[in-house]
Amino acid sequence: MTKLVYFAWVRERIGKPEEDVSLPADVVTVADLLDWLKGRGEEYAHALRHAEVIRVAINHEHVDHHEKIAGAGEIALFPPMTGG
Amino acid sequence: MTKLVYFAWVRERIGKPEEDVSLPADVVTVADLLDWLKGRGEEYAHALRHAEVIRVAINHEHVDHHEKIAGAGEIALFPPMTGG
Amino acid sequence: MAGPVGAVVPVVRIQAADFDVAAEVERLRNAGDVGAVVTFSGICRDEEGTLAALELEHYPGMAEAEILRIAREAAERWPLAGLTAIHRYGKIKPGENIVLVAAASKHRRAAFEAADFLMDYLKSRAPFWKKEHRADGAEGGWVDAKETDEDAAARWRK
């Protein structure tokens, strides 16, 4: 199982702050994960429509969409940050 | 009469914080003033030996050495500043 | 305290409570041979009266880790005697503090640049998101990220 966590409007659109998922073997990269999630329902498709703007962190570190997710304990999906 | 004021090591070397002087008619620019002052005694010559480093203000505003001093109420001579 | 051999260890805090700029400056002032302390306070604007409050969401754990990574990079890049970053979360009203960055150094250039750098990176990399609560009661939205913030961070790439 992999823990997915969502923030800001990604969280609001998906409708939950986190979930544990079993990822298929062909979900290798972050981009694969985003594609796979989009097929899980309307709410996911809505949240991840513009997948290119979604920021991703694996185990609390920013990663690019081509990063491999093998070994990820926690994967976070969120919009561009607006702190500071 | 023109009021001259001195600061920091210019003041220490000349040995007084200020004085009123009657300037000869041929003292037209700041550079002329520095030359004229150097002839007033050992202490002036010592203070103004490296005249090019002496900073000058007329009526509380920085001026270059080629500035004319006509109409100056107060002329200040001092070393490069080290505030802040 | 900054030894001569290594970079200073930054202080990073993520908290709901307000912070005290004077206390943070006071702590840095005594960090060693300090001649300059620069602080940046980020404050919730009132957007000409249209904003009731900002709700700041953050990613616990990663927020502190990411700011610490940025702060460590600053501490390696500039000769600092101390470096502090505090970011608040939760509901923040206009006029209230959001973020504090404070940098202490022997000379002013390092303190200015380190604080500036830390803010630029914090804006584009620290996992915080602002949602607006509007003064007229209408549904407020999530604040959009600014391209200028990305550009600001890009200034520092060597």
Place this chain on the structure above:
Amino acid sequence: MAGPVGAVVPVVRIQAADFDVAAEVERLRNAGDVGAVVTFSGICRDEEGTLAALELEHYPGMAEAEILRIAREAAERWPLAGLTAIHRYGKIKPGENIVLVAAASKHRRAAFEAADFLMDYLKSRAPFWKKEHRADGAEGGWVDAKETDEDAAARWRK
């Protein structure tokens, strides 16, 4: 308070007494639609224990006038909501404050740049001179002006 039509009026103080960074930030925070306050505190260093105190001499009248001229230029060059400069004179011990610059603006870039600019110009143009009192009782000298301070001010020439 900064009206939309003109530059803000800077606050400049030349004083023997210490200043309160928190109080100055507090004043600026309420200057209008402020999102960023940057402060610079210049502090007397201990020079590795060799310095007992600095004696700061200044040119009364001109010191305030000159810093005000520099501050007005900053207020014309950047969109500021508030700008404060305080410079102390007299005997100042290691660890004590010498100078404070604080700039408030809607956005951080203007606040950072205005404070940085004001400090650079203040260093090379404000009529203050530092004399050292040494910890070992030996005669201290006048601090030499640094070429780097002239270079720093030159950065801002357009």
